[in-house]
Amino acid sequence: MALELIGDILRLTVFAGLALAGILVILIWIRNLTRNVTYLRFFIQAVSVIAIFYLFTLPSWLLIFVGVIFLMTIVTGRFFCGWICPFGLYIDLITQLRKAFKIRYRNLPEKLNRALNKLRYVILVFFLILPFLLGPIEPWQWPLALFLTGPFKPITVLLGPLEPLIIPWKGGLEFYGLDVSYPYVSDIIFYSSGIFVWINVFVFIALTVVSSFIVRRFWCRFCPTGASIAIVNRFRGFKWAPVLHINKDEEKCTKCGICKRVCPLQVTEVYEQKGGKIMTSMCMLCFRCVEMCPYEDCLKAKMAGKTVFKSRNWLGPSKIE
Amino acid sequence: MKSNDERKYIPEISQKEIEELRNTIKAASIKVMTENIERMKKTSTNRPEAMQYFDEISNFFGQREKEIREAKEGGKKVIGYNCMFAPIELILAADAIPVRVGSGWYDASKLGDRIVPVEVCPIIRSTIGAKMIGLSPYLELSDAIISPLTCDGMTKLSEILADYKPIWTMCTPRVKDDPQSMIFWRKEINALKGKIEDLTGVKITGKRLRSAIELRQRATKAFRRLQDIRKGSPVIMGRDAMLVNQTSMWDDIKRWTEKTEELCDELEKRVGQKIWACPPDTPRVIVTGTPMIWPDNWKLPNLIEESNPPGILIADELCSSDRLLYDPVGVDEWIMDDMINAVAERYLMTSTCPCFTSKDGNEDRINWLVDKIKEFKIHGVIYYVVRGCILYAMEYTRIKRILDRMNVPVYYLDTEYTREDVGQMKTRVEAFLEMLQARVEI
Numbered sequence: 001m002a003l004e005l006i007g008d009i010l011r012l013t014v015f016a017g018l019a020l021a022g023i024l025v026i027l028i029w030i031r032n033l034t035r036n037v038t039y040l041r042f043f044i045q046a047v048s049v050i051a052i053f054y055l056f057t058l059p060s061w062l063l064i065f066v067g068v069i070f071l072m073t074i075v076t077g078r079f080f081c082g083w084i085c086p087f088g089l090y091i092d093l094i095t096q097l098r099k100a101f102k103i104r105y106r107n108l109p110e111k112l113n114r115a116l117n118k119l120r121y122v123i124l125v126f127f128l129i130l131p132f133l134l135g136p137i138e139p140w141q142w143p144l145a146l147f148l149t150g151p152f153k154p155i156t157v158l159l160g161p162l163e164p165l166i167i168p169w170k171g172g173l174e175f176y177g178l179d180v181s182y183p184y185v186s187d188i189i190f191y192s193s194g195i196f197v198w199i200n201v202f203v204f205i206a207l208t209v210v211s212s213f214i215v216r217r218f219w220c221r222f223c224p225t226g227a228s229i230a231i232v233n234r235f236r237g238f239k240w241a242p243v244l245h246i247n248k249d250e251e252k253c254t255k256c257g258i259c260k261r262v263c264p265l266q267v268t269e270v271y272e273q274k275g276g277k278i279m280t281s282m283c284m285l286c287f288r289c290v291e292m293c294p295y296e297d298c299l300k301a302k303m304a305g306k307t308v309f310k311s312r313n314w315l316g317p318s319k320i321e
Numbered sequence: 322m323k324s325n326d327e328r329k330y331i332p333e334i335s336q337k338e339i340e341e342l343r344n345t346i347k348a349a350s351i352k353v354m355t356e357n358i359e360r361m362k363k364t365s366t367n368r369p370e371a372m373q374y375f376d377e378i379s380n381f382f383g384q385r386e387k388e389i390r391e392a393k394e395g396g397k398k399v400i401g402y403n404c405m406f407a408p409i410e411l412i413l414a415a416d417a418i419p420v421r422v423g424s425g426w427y428d429a430s431k432l433g434d435r436i437v438p439v440e441v442c443p444i445i446r447s448t449i450g451a452k453m454i455g456l457s458p459y460l461e462l463s464d465a466i467i468s469p470l471t472c473d474g475m476t477k478l479s480e481i482l483a484d485y486k487p488i489w490t491m492c493t494p495r496v497k498d499d500p501q502s503m504i505f506w507r508k509e510i511n512a513l514k515g516k517i518e519d520l521t522g523v524k525i526t527g528k529r530l531r532s533a534i535e536l537r538q539r540a541t542k543a544f545r546r547l548q549d550i551r552k553g554s555p556v557i558m559g560r561d562a563m564l565v566n567q568t569s570m571w572d573d574i575k576r577w578t579e580k581t582e583e584l585c586d587e588l589e590k591r592v593g594q595k596i597w598a599c600p601p602d603t604p605r606v607i608v609t610g611t612p613m614i615w616p617d618n619w620k621l622p623n624l625i626e627e628s629n630p631p632g633i634l635i636a637d638e639l640c641s642s643d644r645l646l647y648d649p650v651g652v653d654e655w656i657m658d659d660m661i662n663a664v665a666e667r668y669l670m671t672s673t674c675p676c677f678t679s680k681d682g683n684e685d686r687i688n689w690l691v692d693k694i695k696e697f698k699i700h701g702v703i704y705y706v707v708r709g710c711i712l713y714a715m716e717y718t719r720i721k722r723i724l725d726r727m728n729v730p731v732y733y734l735d736t737e738y739t740r741e742d743v744g745q746m747k748t749r750v751e752a753f754l755e756m757l758q759a760r761v762e763i
Binding site: 253 | 500503539541662671673692
């Protein structure tokens, strides 16, 4: 047991080392200032996918991980959605594919976008009461071993987007000896029966792939996991809570509209708000707007009052301030 | 040139009269240009050597005219534009030469009086006059003119110029931040793209547009570098920097970028050696308002920097100078669609022209000014308006209120396209600068 624990710690250290090395390589490699954060984000997402794969092999670690995520989100908002979530990575990769084909994306109407943002709470409530609709809970279902299929199912629905493409447990499609899966697929299998299992799975995969090809980060606009994360930001008492947030300087802003256009979630608050803290449950803190803003110091990513990243003249900094 | 029956505005003028007028005004203009440059050299004893190039290129009847003429003979098209709203990236992508044709000739404005009343903005009158006698080489050489319908003057100017040249009008929406405005403006940009393609016979592909955008981004980089240098103690006179900014309107943008980078290198060296263009405690002035166009309309910058006590023009909020290249086109995805969106947004949204309003009024302009005043440590603002420029004149009250709150003195200076009021203006500018000098000393 102790040996296993040491093994896990070693593995995690290797991950951390890899991550740091990768960040360095990327920062040297990417000269283009308008893509720095995007590639950094890709890298962190990829490392997180591997980490999450290992975490799925250890349910107890997974539980701790879930706890950490939820505690973290109280102060960092939807940082998780933008930088860690594996489903987000897949959607981003589909977007990269679309870019390679030089096909344009579509924007949703703003009203629909806001409606979808509200819809996520409906989905969340639905999944929380679903097990009670399916039948009574038996005492033998309580053990942690049944974490992935038991009455904790509503919680695992929230873990849906974390599902890696290759899973360390049986239950999905077997492909050359590998268990293949896709976000939410194990949940769909759990709730469907008979022939509908595979129909539902393939319809779901087709829909998400096609929709993310057309609309940037389509799923993230109503993902229930995003709701659980964003929920704390909605209460007034928690105004202090988001330690990580975007800050805007009104006077530097020329309202050029770049922040609005580049936002993958079509958040308009960064553009519309007159300045100060930007607090919206729609923002997933990918910092694409901060990266693309061409006015120095106009947008800032702030962590606990300290600026971690700010918009700069990405055309190239001048030597003299 | 259309025949007399087809023309709507321009009266019949005998060829002889045109020749005569052109020769007199051209001779006067050359004199004014050399005189202005002489005065600039005289004020600034250690003028950067790299300014040599800009002095030469600023000559309307010199090297650049010859170059454009040769390029035109080689089959290139020249597309003129009246106003900053014309998407230059599209012109460059179609392998055409963009030149701004707005005129700053005082004498030509007298000719414009024959067609439009004197109440009209002198820039419009001067452009008409310059066209009547074929004065401006860039206006003459252009195959078509893009005319954004920003203010009332520009709207009618496009009609009058249509007597001579094909005019492509672009209707700008008056409210910037409405979603429907952007849809409309994007369509205007797309329509213009079609027109440019038809004229030049070059298809604007994604690759071409991308290289044009990147070319302009590099120019923006050099441009911003120059403005950043001006933030510190004065190492370049305001007029010199203004001339550099203005030449970008007709110069080959690639060469302009290189030369500006050279100038910046030289200036940075001077910052290191602490060689200032004028004493660092000279009152720092920002000018806002109607565009000032080389060569004739140079009287206010001349007055500010040659007056006693002297001031220095540290920055300005003019669409003929500091606003020209300040904003880059920010492209998210290098796809045709997004590139067009980015170009459209850059020209409409970043503009601080008072022809716009928005939910909060034209607040962008105030933000720009306030930011500049803080960043460039400005002591005073000169609000420059030519008679007839109603939009700028009307915004004065609002700007003054904001600046009063900030305790920054602002001076309203209205003038005309004439040399007659220089003496009177001098007294006014000197009084203002004296007051600023007193404030600086405190």
